Amino acid sequence: MPLRRVLRAMAWGAGAVLAMAILYVGCAAALMLWPARGDPPAPAGGERIGAFVVSNGVHTDLVLPLRAGGIDWRSDFPPSQARAAPADAAWIAFGWGDREFYLNTPTWADLTVRRALGAVIGANPSLLHVSWLTTAQLRPGSTWQLSLTPAQYARLAAHVRASLPNGRAVPIPGAHYGADDAFYEATGRYHLFETCNSWTGRGLRAAGVPVSRWTPFDVNVVWHLAPWRP
Secondary structure (H helix, E strand, O other), X not given: OOHHHHHHHHHHHHXXXXXXXXXXXXXXXXXXOOEOOOOOOOOOOOOOEEEEEEEOOOOEEEEEEOEEOOEEHHHOOOHHHOOOOOOOOOEEEEEEEEHHHHHHOOOHHHOOHHHHHHHHHOOOOEEEEEEEEOHHHOOOOOEEEEEEOHHXXXXXXXXXXXXXXXXXXXXXXXXXXXXXXXXXEOOOOOEOOEOHHHHXXXXXXXXXXXXXXXXXXXXXXXXXXXXXXX
């Protein structure tokens, strides 16, 4: 094949990839401005349950009270399954993602092309990352406040439980990032259109929280939420 034809094919391929990337980001940005309709405002004075969304700038977690609304997460996720969960932990954080990425990429320096491509195409099973947190571990600027009715909170909790195989929390032996976390088997596969942030966004929509209709990026999740100010 003549070199000119090879270069032309490469240019067309690169252009197609660039066009798809622009379309992907453009759709995410457009849908961010068109949030799903949330539940009607609850009557004033009714019971509210506080929760949070936290972001590291790329990945989002749902942070729920360890015990509230008739739900005690310690029965599903005993803090003893961490190496050393804080004795005064008041919150439990849930993040969903690609198994290979979670277990073998604790820092961005560990990211490889193979792992990135595997995550994009849905080549691997998923995991649930769980952390037990104190209020002091939450940081303004990376934390967004949720104020939920008991019914909304129950739907958000159901979303988390629906990510467990057969509704059971099965820990991954020896899998931890630090002293206050653990990993669990999860359902579904991570891919380009079902990211960790898509999982968070689906939970918020199920709970009736106004959020983008598609949330591939963290900014899509938090754009319509109120920043937390302690």
